[in-house]
Amino acid sequence: MRRSWFRPLAALSPRASATLWVASFVLPVALWCAVSYVPFIWHTMVRVRDPGDVSWFTPGQLVERAAFDAENANVLAHHGKLAAGRLANPVFLPAPHEVLHALVHGFLTPPARPDEPWLHQSLWHSIQVIFWGFLLSSILGVPLGILCGAVPALGRLTEPFIEFFRYLPAPAFGALAVAVMGIEDAPKVAIIFIGTFFQQVLIIANTTRRIDPALLEAAETLGASRRTLVTRVVVPGVITDIYTDMRVLLGWAWTYLIVAELIGVSSGITYFINQQAKYRAYERVFASIILIGLIGLTTDVVLASLGRQIFPWMRGARRGWFSAAIDLFRRREPEAAVVDPAVQA
Amino acid sequence: MTATLTVPDYREQAPEVAARFTRLKERPVILDVQGLTKTFTVPGRPTTLALSDVSFRVHRRELMCVIGPSGCGKSTLARLVAGLEEPNGGKMLLDGKPISGPGPDRGMVFQSYTLFPWLTVLKNVMFGLEVGKGSSATEAEEEARVWLQLVGLTKFASAYPHQLSGGMKQRVAIARALANRPRILLMDEPFGALDAQTRCQMQSYLLQIWKQVDITILFITHDLDEAVYLSDRILILDAHPGRVREVMEVPVPRPRDQDQFMTPAFIAARHHLEELIHPRSAQTADTLPMFRMTVVGDDVE
Numbered sequence: 001m002r003r004s005w006f007r008p009l010a011a012l013s014p015r016a017s018a019t020l021w022v023a024s025f026v027l028p029v030a031l032w033c034a035v036s037y038v039p040f041i042w043h044t045m046v047r048v049r050d051p052g053d054v055s056w057f058t059p060g061q062l063v064e065r066a067a068f069d070a071e072n073a074n075v076l077a078h079h080g081k082l083a084a085g086r087l088a089n090p091v092f093l094p095a096p097h098e099v100l101h102a103l104v105h106g107f108l109t110p111p112a113r114p115d116e117p118w119l120h121q122s123l124w125h126s127i128q129v130i131f132w133g134f135l136l137s138s139i140l141g142v143p144l145g146i147l148c149g150a151v152p153a154l155g156r157l158t159e160p161f162i163e164f165f166r167y168l169p170a171p172a173f174g175a176l177a178v179a180v181m182g183i184e185d186a187p188k189v190a191i192i193f194i195g196t197f198f199q200q201v202l203i204i205a206n207t208t209r210r211i212d213p214a215l216l217e218a219a220e221t222l223g224a225s226r227r228t229l230v231t232r233v234v235v236p237g238v239i240t241d242i243y244t245d246m247r248v249l250l251g252w253a254w255t256y257l258i259v260a261e262l263i264g265v266s267s268g269i270t271y272f273i274n275q276q277a278k279y280r281a282y283e284r285v286f287a288s289i290i291l292i293g294l295i296g297l298t299t300d301v302v303l304a305s306l307g308r309q310i311f312p313w314m315r316g317a318r319r320g321w322f323s324a325a326i327d328l329f330r331r332r333e334p335e336a337a338v339v340d341p342a343v344q345a
Numbered sequence: 346m347t348a349t350l351t352v353p354d355y356r357e358q359a360p361e362v363a364a365r366f367t368r369l370k371e372r373p374v375i376l377d378v379q380g381l382t383k384t385f386t387v388p389g390r391p392t393t394l395a396l397s398d399v400s401f402r403v404h405r406r407e408l409m410c411v412i413g414p415s416g417c418g419k420s421t422l423a424r425l426v427a428g429l430e431e432p433n434g435g436k437m438l439l440d441g442k443p444i445s446g447p448g449p450d451r452g453m454v455f456q457s458y459t460l461f462p463w464l465t466v467l468k469n470v471m472f473g474l475e476v477g478k479g480s481s482a483t484e485a486e487e488e489a490r491v492w493l494q495l496v497g498l499t500k501f502a503s504a505y506p507h508q509l510s511g512g513m514k515q516r517v518a519i520a521r522a523l524a525n526r527p528r529i530l531l532m533d534e535p536f537g538a539l540d541a542q543t544r545c546q547m548q549s550y551l552l553q554i555w556k557q558v559d560i561t562i563l564f565i566t567h568d569l570d571e572a573v574y575l576s577d578r579i580l581i582l583d584a585h586p587g588r589v590r591e592v593m594e595v596p597v598p599r600p601r602d603q604d605q606f607m608t609p610a611f612i613a614a615r616h617h618l619e620e621l622i623h624p625r626s627a628q629t630a631d632t633l634p635m636f637r638m639t640v641v642g643d644d645v646e
Contacts, residue, residue, distance in 0.1 A: 212459075214455055214457050214459045215459055215461060217429050217447070217455070217459070218453065218455060218461075219472070220428075220429065220447035221427050221429070221448075221449070221522070221531075222472055222473035222476060222521065222525060223473055223478070223525060224476045225476075228476050232472075232476060236463040237462075237463065311463070312505070313462050313463045313505045313506075313507065
């Protein structure tokens with residue numbers, strides 16, 4: 001039984017699957033705890049709490065353990081006051097409890113200066129920038145991608161240039177975007193757009209090409225016109241795969257966010273992180289980074305669950321809250337309700 | 346198997362069978378194929394001739410099987426008639442009108458089911474009605490339910506294709522193709538992927554459906570029993586290039602059932618097909634150039 005975990009492509013039992021899911025989070029956190037709390041693993045430095053009689057020590061300073069011990073031996077020899085400190089690791093890695101504290105209290109702590117945004121304001125700002133950038137990109141990119149995949153002539157006309165353009169790094173357009181669109185949110189949305197759009201068209205075009213050609217032939221023998229082939233066979237045939245692609249692409253959009261927010265007037269979660277780093281509040285820096293991860297993970301889990309609801313033909317699909325809601329809607333207005341044939345169960 | 350078994354001549358027809366063929370040939374011609382030629386060109390390779398000068402006629406409500414060794418172009422023939430491939434020469438007339446491109450007047454059932462996985466069984470059957478015939482959703486649904494009833498899948502109307510067995514999927518595919526009321530139903534090895542038992546069942550379903558519905562069927566198969574069991578006439582093709590060897594009239598009387606497999610007429614027809622498609626001379630030539638890889642004396646025969 002245990003051996004089958006490591007067989008290539010072996011199916012996992014639900015229990016094993018859940019255990020491994022949890023473990024994938026527990027293991028890194030455990031490693032982090034070990035590095036932070038277990039002294040003999042990676043504590044080559046001492047953080048000075050009380051300099052004592054050592055002239056060059058200051059509170060909060062990181063000192064090599066050897067130097068710290070040498071100075072204290074020196075002080076002891078002269079009957080002076082000993083310096084105090086605690087063992088620390090050599091990077092700015094705060095301990096889990098500090099980050100957790102910052103995470104919990106981050107939303108409640110007012111900003112250091114009155115003109116700075118609160119954490120939740122920063123986050124909300126970032127989410128808005130992502131949302132608009134990704135939405136604009138998808139409105140253009142998804143239909144174009146599907147058309148490029150479905151109509152080879154169009155794909156051939158469009159894709160080589162897009163292939164070229166996607167190698168141009170989106171941040172390189174930062175200065176240009178600011179010059180054209182000002183210093184507020186517009187250039188930031190533009191950077192996310194540039195970063196997402198070109199990848200999106202190519203990925204979705206490739207996904208579209210993976211449709212089973214026999215389905216198109218079957219539809220043709222049933223009398224489908226060219227347009228119907230696209231709207232009623234190609235689109236529903238690849239929509240579940242495109243949905244998965246979009247989840248991956250949304251993750252990419254978040255990576256462009258950090259660059260985008262540095263352009264023009266720095267804003268959003270990036271500004272918050274930079275400010276906290278300036279104040280040397282590294283636990284808040286880590287808390288913010290973790291927060292981005294949590295938002296990303298939550299969005300993805302919610303979208304995956306939503307996918308199983310709106311695409312009932314997918315393997316592993318469940319009838320659930322979404323179709324129940326649709327049913328309610330349809331029962332009330334059986335005539336007027338225009339429901340995607342896909343979701344009509 | 347006794348080699349001494351005497352097989353009657355497949356051309357001997359009982360009077361009622363002969364009368365049936367006379368009536369069949371008096372019916373109007375649905376599909377008229379004349380001098381059909383198809384070549385495939387792959388860049389850098391010599392052109393292959395898949396079909397060469399193929400001519401035959403299918404009459405209304407006839408069930409014709411196309412059979413032949415692998416590579417004889419029988420699937421290509423079905424795809425040409427369906428309009429999924431362009432011929433290089435010859436004419437194909439459906440009700441006297443030339444065929445160009447795929448259309449709802451020629452239904453097709455593929456070996457790979459080709460049901461739309463995102464549609465329920467009912468919506469799959471409705472697809473052609475809505476898209477090909479332009480019926481409204483309510484009309485289409487009503488009609489689709491009738492077709493589902495015909496193939497005995499009313500209970501599965503709201504199931505998705507991945508929830509069905511292979512035989513059930515193929516019944517949905519047949520209902521979907523028939524719902525458009527095509528002039529001819531092209532079936533390209535439709536039962537090839539099914540297990541033997543399901544295949545037998547599907548063959549008898551098909552005969553029942555064919556009896557109840559005004560439909561002409563061109564059925565591609567490589568299974569000799571299937572061809573004899575289903576067909577009125579069998580179009581036998583040669584391979585490399587694919588050309589018509591013979592159009593054989595099956596002497597087995599209708600209605601057909603599985604018990605007829607052991608009747609002299611059936612055996613005669615089957616024997617004839619066997620000789621044409623797997624000639625005895627070819628079989629002996631196919632002995633493997635095998636070394637002896639067992640201990641001397643360790644014999645199994």
